[in-house]
Amino acid sequence: MEKRDNVVYPYIPNSVSKIKEEMLKEIGVEKVEELYQSIPKHLRVKGKLNIPGPILSEIELKHHVEGIINQNKSCDEYVNFLGAGCYNHYVPAVCDEINGRSEFLTAYCGDTYSDHGKCQAIFEYTSLIGELLEMDVVGLATYDGGQAANTSIRMAHRINGRKEVLIPEIIDKDIVNQIKEYCDFMEIKKIKANKATGQLDLDDLKDKISEKTACVYIENPNFLGCIEEQGEKISEIAHSYGAEFVVSVDPISLGVLETPAVYGGDIICGELQALGIHMGYGSGLGGIIASKDEEKYIMNFPNHFYSLYENEKGEFGFSRSLNQRTSYHSREEAVEFLGTNVGLWAITAAVYLSLLGPQGMYEVGRNILYKSNYAKKVLGEIKGVEILYQESKSFKEFVVNFDRTGKTVEEINRQLLKEKIFGGYDLSKDFTDLGQSALYCVTETTRKEDIENLAKAVERILLSKDSKGGKNE
Amino acid sequence: MEKRDNVVYPYIPNSVSKIKEEMLKEIGVEKVEELYQSIPKHLRVKGKLNIPGPILSEIELKHHVEGIINQNKSCDEYVNFLGAGCYNHYVPAVCDEINGRSEFLTAYCGDTYSDHGKCQAIFEYTSLIGELLEMDVVGLATYDGGQAANTSIRMAHRINGRKEVLIPEIIDKDIVNQIKEYCDFMEIKKIKANKATGQLDLDDLKDKISEKTACVYIENPNFLGCIEEQGEKISEIAHSYGAEFVVSVDPISLGVLETPAVYGGDIICGELQALGIHMGYGSGLGGIIASKDEEKYIMNFPNHFYSLYENEKGEFGFSRSLNQRTSYHSREEAVEFLGTNVGLWAITAAVYLSLLGPQGMYEVGRNILYKSNYAKKVLGEIKGVEILYQESKSFKEFVVNFDRTGKTVEEINRQLLKEKIFGGYDLSKDFTDLGQSALYCVTETTRKEDIENLAKAVERILLSKDSKGGKNE
Amino acid sequence: WQEPIILELSEEGQRGIVFPDVEEELKDLFGEVDNLIPSNMKRKKKPDLPELGQQQVLRHYLRLSQETLGQDLTIDIGLGTCTMKYSPKIHEQFVRNPKIAKMHPLQDIDTAQGILKIMYDFEQIMKEISGMDAFSFQPGGGGMAIYSNASIIKKYHEDRGEGDQRTEVITTVLSHPLNAAAPKTKGFKVINLMPTESGYPDIEDVKAAVSEKTAGFFITNPEDTGIFNPLVKEFIDIVHQAGGLCVYDMADYNGLFGIARAKEAGIDLCHFNLHKAFSSPHGSMGPCCGAQGVTKELEKYLPYPRVDFDGEKYYLNYDRPHSIGKLRKFYGVVAVVLRAYAWTITMGADGLKEVAETSILNNNYLMHRLLKEAKGISVPWGDGGHRLEQVRYSFEKLREDTGVTIDDIDRRVVDYGLQTFFQSHHPMLIPQPFTPEPNESYSKRELDEYADIFVKISEEAYENPEIVKTAPHNGPISKIEDEIIVDPKDLIVTWRVYKRKKGLK
Amino acid sequence: WQEPIILELSEEGQRGIVFPDVEEELKDLFGEVDNLIPSNMKRKKKPDLPELGQQQVLRHYLRLSQETLGQDLTIDIGLGTCTMKYSPKIHEQFVRNPKIAKMHPLQDIDTAQGILKIMYDFEQIMKEISGMDAFSFQPGGGGMAIYSNASIIKKYHEDRGEGDQRTEVITTVLSHPLNAAAPKTKGFKVINLMPTESGYPDIEDVKAAVSEKTAGFFITNPEDTGIFNPLVKEFIDIVHQAGGLCVYDMADYNGLFGIARAKEAGIDLCHFNLHKAFSSPHGSMGPCCGAQGVTKELEKYLPYPRVDFDGEKYYLNYDRPHSIGKLRKFYGVVAVVLRAYAWTITMGADGLKEVAETSILNNNYLMHRLLKEAKGISVPWGDGGHRLEQVRYSFEKLREDTGVTIDDIDRRVVDYGLQTFFQSHHPMLIPQPFTPEPNESYSKRELDEYADIFVKISEEAYENPEIVKTAPHNGPISKIEDEIIVDPKDLIVTWRVYKRKKGLK
Known part of the structure; x- marks a missing residue:
């Protein structure tokens, strides 16, 4: 192994000693250590980190990593x-092509002018999800379907101030735990399922709903695949108590199944991954969130909104809007925290929906x-x-x-x-x-x-x- | 299977009946057939072609094609x-990234203004090969190393009008057959190899060379891997008879081995595939060809030259030059025929050489x-x-x-x-x-x-x- | 390109992809597809999605991609706090390998030993890098990791019977906004500490802020100023004495690899953004991974499942009675973990330290050049000394002298082929702020080019301010005069709303 | 971008990739590496290649890619005779699969049954499409395929003892230049037939051209004019009677799928460019594949090896005593064959005919709009009737009226985001020529956009010719005044020559 002083790292252009010396000279110090002398000794790492590597050659890295991942079996093999x-839905090659483009892959939070294309692609994501759901307001995709459900439920709480959420008995345990974790100040009540249909037991719903109910949350189809046919009735019941009606959908079903917008959903959420994104052992998840075009919903979204603007030349531009809602702008005064989510999957879903169109869906x-x-x-x-x-x-x-x-x-x-x-x-x-x-x-x-x-x-x-x-x- | 009339092909946007009718109406005919009535009936295909397909869905196409190619074993597995x-040299990921870019992958013969980037990448290919070989004139890569040898030999013939070519006894049979096929008006003589070294038998060379010799062609290292050490002597012998000295090199050897330019090569050729291009069961081949900066060589290249120009703003541009040599410009008056070759591999080799630099090579x-x-x-x-x-x-x-x-x-x-x-x-x-x-x-x-x-x-x-x-x- | 919205490109009847036809046998078996749908659940109106040929879709999004300045394309130094570094292309081959991309998260662990090993091994690496005792990679980003840290703090105090008492979280106003927002979302009251001229809070302010109500302390060090807070250990001790837990936000760890860790500072919880310092690409804002690290004592609270090893086999451990539960389905964005693993073992211990040192060197070099050459720029706070991996500059002087604002400059840089830069998180304590982070990925030539552009723009501001104020002149679109709406009624995030507002079909 | 030449970006000592270190054991075994090189063969001066970090190399070439108008990015209708059509992205997944990309051409055929099957099956498909009896995919492009056809003609006559006698090849001046150049390179004398007003040669001229010296006749139908020569069978009969063989250049077959074939015309040899009509991407000028088809009688002459099937296994047949030998090492660009196979089976028989018909429809629609709306454009020859898949227009009237030439227009289109168009092969019989080919890949909207641009440029030429003459105004670079050199001394194809001429280091 060559001595460290001689190592030039392909990912660190200025690791060349001569260049470093030139820069240090320009700054006017002798050694790099001088530049971080502000870090007290007692807070410094003692000695050298004990981690594997380096594997500086790409050949050996590939050999090493592929040697490990080849132990996996994929859904191509099984x-x-x-x-x-x-x-395991089909991912069209064009989806892979677009989300593999260096431009989209390595962009981040650049905005209106420098990342015009990214902003437009995101606006197209929200527009196409809007068409699919028949909803006017769509937030940028969030972490996963569970987080989308969480935010929907908290939005309902913020709208009506109530603290009870009704969820179906037939539901994924992980989703329940996500709700428990994120909406821990709320009380969760489960509505029974009809044993024969798996659909919501409306009598039980009527028993449990009250003026304390922030929202009724259902999934359609539900976790066990049953198509819920009573959407309209559930909506009526929920609304008659002043509760919001939150529906989580499988977006890939919406070419054949009715959108919850039609049977009264106020906030629609769902898992995005079906729309052109590889499973990736769970890496491909994303959360859809959409609502009606009313201020009470809009101002309770924690997500970025890329709104369309026209300038004097008639050019379209896209800019983050109503930012006071978000934690980037308002810190603890925001409606919820907002971090980096799954922009690349939003763009991918836009490509997917564009490829399929109404007929493909x-x-x-x-x-x-x-x-x-x-x-x-x-x-x-x-x-x-x-x-x-x-x-x-x-x-x-x-x-x-x-x-x-x-x-x-x-x-x-x-x-x-x-x-x-x-x-x-x-x-x-x-x-x-x-x-x-x-x-x-x-x-x-x-x-x-x-x-x-x-x-x-x-x-x-x-x-x-x-x-x-x-x-x- | 649905009726043909209803099929809309994703690759044929205007296969939509309604659009077709609109266009026909604009043209003023009733049926597409009318547009090709100029083709006499006796030259028409009778009935429908008997070929497999269609496999219109991408899912099924992928299943079908991968089902076949999965029968192959790759050099990753063996x-x-x-x-x-x-x-089987290593192909850096960046090479794959660049030659997979839609822009380079789907460009063709666009020129100075519209394909400025491609032209520059090609100029960089010729420039970097020039540095590697220490040669001033480099042609755009040709079909494969064999074709590069062929053209080199024919260039020698055009320069001195002679019809004999001396090649080493140790040589790939396929290359000999390529030469026989392409230089069939020339006489090929084989020079013996030293039994112990595999290198050229200089005595046999001296015996066979004459004023009829157009060129002496050698490979270094030769087909059996032996490094030829007598380059300078061979050069002297060739030149003393007024013959050109053509050397085929393995470009990946040139970080450690001397370039033939130093031991007297007049025209240097070689196989490009080692420089960052996948084998692809032979798909990755390409031919290097380079010469000294003299008119007699330059005007005998059949390949495109992308020459550098500066405009008034000091911008560099790149344009095909001295086109009268080429068959695109001069048909049968050209020095040789010139077709589309391996532009993408030239760009890939430029990326490869840029990544490796002198130290990597x-x-x-x-x-x-x-x-x-x-x-x-x-x-x-x-x-x-x-x-x-x-x-x-x-x-x-x-x-x-x-x-x-x-x-x-x-x-x-x-x-x-x-x-x-x-x-x-x-x-x-x-x-x-x-x-x-x-x-x-x-x-x-x-x-x-x-x-x-x-x-x-x-x-x-x-x-x-x-x-x-x-x-x- | 002046590329229309994709819905404007639609041509009726065209299509981009075909799905396999249903076998006749199945059609015979079930009849019309409507038989398989409850009658009131059959979609009545087809969704108004675009209809285009496959290449038309491809071409549209390729053009949009070209109008996007990814870090691969530009010297992306301006996005301070984001560590826009090189994401090696070889890693994309790994994550796109079907052996990763096409794995179902619930498949039998015998068929997932490779990816589980990567997650397990990377946890060991992260433990050593940070000095923490356990990691979870479940959080889907830095924000979720902070939230998860707040959750653990809450659970911890609840378990000790102090859940109702400890309701306050302290952070600094210069910490990332999420250090305030995520604990708030978890239900805590947030106290923000202000910096002094030193760039960090006074120790007395910390003492004043803590109490028996203190649940936790969320701190970033260095903050976006690049000033290392040398009193951090003292702060932490104060909080510990008051019974609170301490959290490091190490999202932007790039300047500290191999130099300073959470452990030595006495930290209880921390998180790293693997898409920043660990080189996973940002992906137009995700997906990413917030790696959450905790001490031994807090390990039991981490989200379930954990990846464990029984000596023979890696497995998913769901037996986590104390766990805070679930933040994200399954196990996080493992593709990001894989990339971070690959990057870390590529660099090794020496390489990681080289990353930190070169980042610090690059940053100080850029600062040196900008202060020397760009008129109207200054660096508030600190003692005028060196900074770590980033600096918050101020163009206040330039604004006073020329009227050119940081927003103007931020549009003007686009004309020079640069990505818009990051000014500052809110609230903007430093006027006309600018926060670049020239990490180790950039060469001296690129640093010089970057500095030259700012020197040039500063000259323009003094000589010809209009050109800066009316920028961009060379971007994908021209300046939009009035891009800030205040009324939700003006919001247009879907084409259907635009059409309605314009009275289009 | 104003991207420098990569050698200008070099920073000494930097590097883009590292290779595995040599094991100490090997170094001990052999000592210095110089011991393994003959002393006079050790490279003395390191090659002056650029030194850059990995991302710096990547960024440079990504930027160059963005300055390249691939067909994926633009409505690439202008490159007539090239059939710039969509190359499906799914095919790139196939050819990049290691099961193709990482195959060595000499590996045991038992481990190559998949690719051999594709080659074999695709030959059967090509036989049906063309009506020919056998195909070779060895030629590395259309040019090499024409050359190979000339080789077979030569061998055929030699075998019949007429090798010395049959020394002439006839072609038409409107055929692709390679139909003259490749036979010439093979040693034939070339006779070029001129077209009449009909767009094709007179039958009397054919009769006058043939003789006992006639070896072969190379014809394209339709030629770049898009006019189908209805007398082609008569021409072929004349040549056959004179003892010559007839070759179809079907490089641009796109308008004829399922409509007209080589077989019905009585052709002996032909070739197709799989990177044109069969959708394999053009790859910035290759690699490609010229599929060479011949009759049963000529099969024995095809290059070795051929892919055969023994009922159980596909194999490479080298037992080809009559073969013309070898054109290219191994078996041709099989990646192109794979793409063409995938495309063909995707389309099926009906789809192929739809390709041809839509291409013809698109072409006639575009012609209709241009003639109706673009002032100064005309279509010489033919009877003013419909054309097949392309048209050669003339802007001579426009030049006479305005002084704007086709070269000016060709630069101006770049300002509208279009690829430069193809004017005409040499010699340019039609003045101020323009040859677009709007194949089936383009939508009506795109055809309209394309027509609109030409209508607009025509208006500009009449109203403000300067703007056209000084174009491009919006391209990657401005117009280069004097870009045609006549002296080889002025040629600069390497940076080393530029440096020398400029006296740079």
Whole structure:
């Protein structure tokens, strides 16, 4: 290993000794250390950090990192039936191309003039989400769907000052925990689900709603894939108590399913990742948030608004607006804190929606409807396997119960793994009422033969006797 | 499948019926067919083409194509010791980034004003190759190293009107065939090699050279990896007969090895692929061609020259120059034909040379020298294995002879394949004198343990008895 | 380009991508797709999305990209506090590898050992860099990490029965606004300390601020002034004595690698922005990762799950009874963790220190040149001595002399091909502020070019102020006269609102 | 940007990338590296390459890329004969997959079955599209394919004992220059036929040109005029009767997919440019692929190796005793073949015909608008009827009226964000020529925008010709007054020569 003094780092152009000396001379000091003598000795690091590296050569770095990540298996190699909040939708090549552009990838908070293109792309994101949701006001995407739900709920609280939030019983435990963490001054009440449909039990809702209710929050489709048909009624009930109606949607369903704007949603939120963003082991999440065009909503958004302006030449420009709401401008006086979120995913979603257009959104939704229903059908035909919530229509996801097979989801999934299949998400821990159930997900990337192969594999596994055996090899 | 009339192709925006009708109306015809009625019926295609497709959805296209190409094994999966004209050198990520930019990828023959950046990048390619070779005139890269050799030889012929070309006996059969194909009006004479060194037999050269010799063409290092040390002498001999001295070089050797400009090369050519371009099963080839700054050379280049100009504002511009030489300008009066070549690879090589700089070029050369010599050493120590041309120093490639092992290269390579190793290029067909020999190649991407694993594998294979067995599974 | 809004480019019937047709067998099985949708949930009006061919979409967004000054394209020194540094291109190959990009977060851990190892190993690295005992990479950015730190503080005091008592958080007015906003969002009352002429608060002010109500103290060191607060340990001791916890905002850690850590200052919690000092690209404002570090005592509060190693296998540990719970689904933006890991092992310990030292050198070199050559610029506070990795300058003198404001200059730099610069967080204590951060990614030539531009603009301001005031002249668009709205009714964040306001179709 | 030459950006000692250090063990084994180099072959003077940090290199070339008008970025209709069409981005994922990019051409065919299958299957597709019996994808571009066709013609006549006799090749002066240059390079004498007012040669001229010396006839149909020569079969028959072979240049086949083929015209050899009609990107002038097609009779002459299938496995067939040999090492630019394969199967038979028909429609629509609206433009030759996929216009009237030349207009379009257009190949029979090719990739909106720009420039020429003559005003650089050198001494293609001429270091 060469001595440190001789190392010139490709990422640090001025690590060349001669250049450093020139600069030090210009400044008028002898050693770099003199420039940070303001840091007291007792606050200094003793000795040298004990970390791995350096791996200065790109060849060796690539070898090292790829050696590690090659231990992973991807959903290209395995057939995936997992969903539950992150989805293996198709990512068009053009989405990858645009979000890989050095310009978008390495821009940050530049504004109206220097990052005109970025600002326009973000305005297009909010505009296209607006069209998809039929909502006029859209905030820049936030961390994830859970955070979008959190902010929606807090917005409701800020609007009406109330501290109770009603959420459905059928909901992802992680989302509940996110709400508990972020809205910890609020009281969360769960509304029961109809056992046969999975949809909201309106009687229970009526029982629990009151003048203390800040908002009714539902998901459509819900966490277990059931399409909620009672949106209009829920809206009426919520509004009759002066509560806001917050709906979380799956945006990729909106080519075929109705937007909550039509059945009375006041604030719409949702998880963005489906719209052209790779899963990335969860890296691809983003939060949609939108509302009606009323001051009480607008002024309670914590997010940046890139508003359109026209100058005298008739050119469009885009500028952050009504900044007094945000914590960048008003610190603790802001409505909520606002940090850097997922701008690149917002741009990607704009590209996705532009590529698909109304027809593409319709087709992808239709494709998922047919194929997920087909999967329900073929799995449901397996002896001992039961599809739950049959009385509801479902979108993309559905619950498969294995109670009558005598096998656990865990066992079955372990066996499926050997056939290069990621089986459905195991619900047995979080939804104990449902016994040995799994949440299966079918997207437009799932092929008909994948579904048939899954069914065959499940059948084989259920017939086999020794499927309990230890770990996956 | 939907009816054709309804298909809107994402790559054909005007395939929308309504738009087509609008355009036809504007033109004043009823059907598109009317626009090509000038094509006589007897020249028309009868019926519909019988070809596969359509696969209109990107998902299915990706599935289909990747399904096929996944049958390939790459040099990421196998350890590669093949060279022989195409090399597994490291491609820096920045090279991939730049040649993947939509702008460079989809530009073509735009010129001075619209493609200023491309023209400058090409000028930088010629400038940096000029520095590497210490040559003043560099042509835009041509199809491959063989074509560069061809043009060099024809340039020599055009300069002195002679029709004999002397080439070394140790040379790639394909290159000879390229020369035969392209310079078929010339007579090719082969100069013997010294058995011990692989270098040119100067006595044989002296015997064969004459006033009829258009040029002496050598490769340095030669096809079997030997470094030719007699450049200066060969140059003297060639020049004393009024012949041109053409040298083909491996550009990646030039951080450590002397450029032919110093030992008398008049025209320098070579294969470009080593400089930052992926092998791509041979897709990455390109031809370097350069000469001294003399009219007789300049006016005999068939390639585009992007010359630098300054305008009144002191801005640099780049424009194709001395176009009368080229076939675009002069048709059959041109010096040779000129078609579209490998502009993107020229730009990539410019990026590569800029990244490496003098120090990087030195280091990569040094790395290859150490490791290829190490490979010679450890292979040479295996019982029955002999390294040929030991009396020469070598660069990157060298010949391993297995005659005394009783096994053929083919057998050994078939066994190595099972260990995920691509063994050296089998020379037994083209170089019958060398018996069961293979040309091994070691680059900076070859790891020390790869070499050691190779040696162990070869040892194992040579010890095993049943290595003759049939095909690789 | 004068590129229209994409909805203006729409041509009816065109399309950018096709999805696989549904097999006839499935159509036969289920009939019309409407059979699969509850009748009242069938979308009645198709969304008014644009209709364009694939290349038309591509071309539009490529053109927009060219109108965006990414750090790759420009000498992006102006965005102080953001550490706009080089994000190595090789890292993009790693994160775009299907072995990362196409992983589902719930897939069996046996099939995710690679990425789990990276997360685990990087935690060990972060522990050593900071001296803290445990890290979570779940926060989706610096803001969420600060929030998460506030959450832990709250839980900590609750567990000790002081939840109702300790309701105040202290920070400095020069700390990033989120150090006030995130604790406030968590429910704390926020006390802001003002700096003295030294650039940092007086020790007496700290003493006055703490009380039995003090839950925590959020501090950045150095703040955006680049002045290191040498009394930080004393501050921390005061807060500790009062029973509060102390948090370092190390979002902009770039000038301290290998020089100063949280541990030596006695810090309880801290966070780093991996998209800043650790080189993950900013991505037009995210996604990013706020790496949250805590002491051993506080480890149990970190969000679930944690990545653990049982000697054989990496696994996700959900057994976290004391955890504050969940901030973001799954495990954070692991792609950012992977890039930060790659960068850190590339540099090694010596390289990290070189990063810090070169950043400090670059910053002081730039300051030296600007103060010497650019008329009308000054550096308030501090003793006129050296700064660490950034400096907050003031162009107040220039404004007084010429009437040219920092906003004018900020538009003018665009004409010189520079990214808009960062002035200051609010409140702007320093008038006409300008906060560049010339980190280690820039060469001397680039620093000189950057300084030259400011010297030039200063000359312009004194000689021909109009050219600066009416800038940009060479940007993607000209100056917008009135870009600040105060009435929410004027807000236009969607094209549908624009159309409505303009009375368009 | 006003981006300097990269050598001007060099800062001594900086570096863009590091290679692995050599293991100590190896250094011990061999000592100094000089021991491994013959003493007289050790490089004495390091090459004067630039020294820059990695991002500085990246930034430089990114900026140059932004100063390049790729087809992805602009409505690139002007480059007639080049078929500047959309190259789908998904194809770039295919060719950049390591399973293609990192394949060595000599690796065992068992490990290359995927790519061999693609080459084999694509040959079958090309056979059907053209009606020919066999294809080689070895030629590295259209030029090399024409050359290869000339080689086969030569070999064919040699095999029949007529090698010395058949020394002449006939082509038309409107055919691509390579149809003259490549046969000439192969050693043939070239006879150029002139067009009549119809746009194609008279049948009597063909008869007069053929003789017992005729080796071959190289024809393009339609030529760059977009006029289909309806007599082509008669021409071919005449040549065949005289004992010559006939070659179609189908480089720009875009208007004929599914409509007209080589086979029906009785052609013996032809070639297609896969980077034109088949959508592989042009890559700033390559790499590309000239697909060479021949009849059964001539198959044996194709370059070696061929990709064959033995019923179980694809393999490389080197057993080609009659082959003309080798044009390019290995098997051609297979990445281009892969893209063309992907494009063709995406479109299918119906889609290919739609490509041709839409191209013809777009072209006639543009012609209709330009002739109607742009003053000073005309379309010589033909009967004023429809054209196929392109048109050669003339701005002669405009020049006469205003003094504005086609060169002026060609610079002026850059101000409107368009790529420079193609005027005409040499010799320029039509004065002030302009040859656009609005293929199927462009939308009606884009065609209209393109037409509008030309209408506008025509108006400018009549109203304010100076603005056109002094263009560009908005390009990366201003007009260079004197950019044509005639003396080789003035040539500057390397920075070293520039420095020498300027007396720089």
